[in-house]
Amino acid sequence: MDTMESTLDNTTLSTISLLEARLLRIEHLLYGHTVQQPKVSAIRSIQELEHRFGSLLQRMRVYAELLKLYKSQPTLFQPPPPSQPPSELSPEALRAIVLASASSYPATASALTAISDTPIPDPAHTAALAALLPKMKGIEATQIAQAAEIAELRARSEVVVRQWYEHNVMNYSNFVASVESRVENAERVVRRVERAKNEV
Known part of the structure; x- marks a missing residue:
């Protein structure tokens, strides 16, 4: 039980450190300087990070709008897997794209075969x-x-x-x-x- 609690504490502290590092980078990009905060408890660190992040959103309305957009449409910030075709394209458009590039497939395969057949110099x-x-x-x-x-x-x-x-x-x-x-x-x-x- 103690081992599990210790692992959870370490994970929490590591997550807080990563969040603080990202926030420091953002503040450095925006203001040109950052202030390293003293080491405090995990709860206090989370509260300070939330306060600083809220201040950042109040100063930069663009980030606040982006955060609202992310909360309302999270799929916009997550690219689909390569195996999944774009949802905004119709099957006819996808077929046209594939057929337009069909002639390059044999040439690409031949070039890859030639590369694999090229002997390595002594x-x-x-x-x-x-x-x-x-x-x-x-x-x-x-x-x-x-x-x-x-x-x-x-x-x-x-x-x-x-x-x-x-x-x-x-x-x-x-x-x-x-x-x-x-x-x-x-x-x-x-x-x-x-x-x-x-x-x-």
């Missing part, structure tokens, strides 16, 4: 790949360094080509243009002299 191969991971990271670091070096060489090559073009090609072009200008001037002088001789 753990030795996985371990070998894991052992190669440090080496692969080293190769990746080498490739990154090589890419940076190639980018630097490309930039230096562009500078060299630009300098060669500006100093050699452009100078040669200027020289050719100067020679052509001199030749044209000489040709004009020769034509002028020949014209003067013909006039004499």
